[in-house]
Amino acid sequence: MLDIEKKLSKLSLKLPSAPTPAANYLPYVITNKLLFISGQISADKNGLIKGVIGQNMSVEDGYRAAQNCGLSLLAQLNAAISGDFQKFKRVIRIAGFVNATNTFEDHPKVVNGVSDLMVSVFGENGKHMRIALGSTLPLGVAVEVEGLFELN
């Protein structure tokens, strides 16, 4: 059985607490073994990761912001299954929204921050389909990521 804290620790990462929604909605909904997780906005232990990629943030900064969104998705997943990863089956869908300049083209490299994390943590079961888009975002954050997971 997966020990997510240990797995993340090997990647020099740490599971954050599951973020509280910014407004009147739930962090996740489970139906028919599908776990729908709300858009997670980029943040780390210092607070929100704000900025515009291609303007005052690099692709590497964006990658790290997306990775942090991925950590928040994992925190919500962990809460949803009460830490019992035998209940986790696979990642289905990742939707990555990148706050970037109009001429920015490297959204896929940014969203790899979350995709690489899922594959590093879950291996084959972490592989997923995805969309990657440019958007302006709540609170001026750099990246927002929505997730859909399958449970056992």
Place this chain on the structure above:
Amino acid sequence: MLDIEKKLSKLSLKLPSAPTPAANYLPYVITNKLLFISGQISADKNGLIKGVIGQNMSVEDGYRAAQNCGLSLLAQLNAAISGDFQKFKRVIRIAGFVNATNTFEDHPKVVNGVSDLMVSVFGENGKHMRIALGSTLPLGVAVEVEGLFELN
């Protein structure tokens, strides 16, 4: 059993007719007790609610636009279940797209217009996960909202 007209009337709101799609698509699709509703664009009895939040519309204007998108979602739900709310189980997912300036940060407050409506009408069963993004939108409307509902 829920009388949606009466419930909305108590909130001083009124169920609109279910809007006709703006192009070659269906207003909704039902599969496996999941009701997927097409993006509803902001409109009221006077027509489309157009504008850019943070430029020529306030957060409050945006909230009302989002609420109107929510009313359209309810109208599509009502049509999908032929007004029989025993067939309604819960709201799963709300995706709110806000036409705002690049520096706007209050998308969550705007999208609360639809989230608050769902909770006011359905209580616990109206609670949902969601995403909120900034986007440019069809026909220059202020808000577009997509919905996913679960049926009994």
Place this chain on the structure above:
Amino acid sequence: MLDIEKKLSKLSLKLPSAPTPAANYLPYVITNKLLFISGQISADKNGLIKGVIGQNMSVEDGYRAAQNCGLSLLAQLNAAISGDFQKFKRVIRIAGFVNATNTFEDHPKVVNGVSDLMVSVFGENGKHMRIALGSTLPLGVAVEVEGLFELN
């Protein structure tokens, strides 16, 4: 049983090879007879279809870009069901993202490029719900389209 190549040939169209994902993700995921297909970016035999609609591309250009995204969705579907269209049940959801100017309003006409294709190929089973938004897009492409299909 549907011969997709023949059907497309009657429309003077051709099934492309299923595009390889641009980064670390899968082209599609199947779960519970739902086929989730990753965002397909506009491309034809000459390569990526790049541009901004309303700036250096017309609505008609955008329609053709969206149609090409639709052909890529069909190529992924074809790969997912190994060409056996008895396994195809219906199109559920199309999400069309249009790289357009801030004042552009005709996203629905652009996204009809993919919706019309689905209905031309599959008839009633090609009808779907959808969202259409303005977004900036990976690699500067004009259109990106995500698809959700139901299988038998």
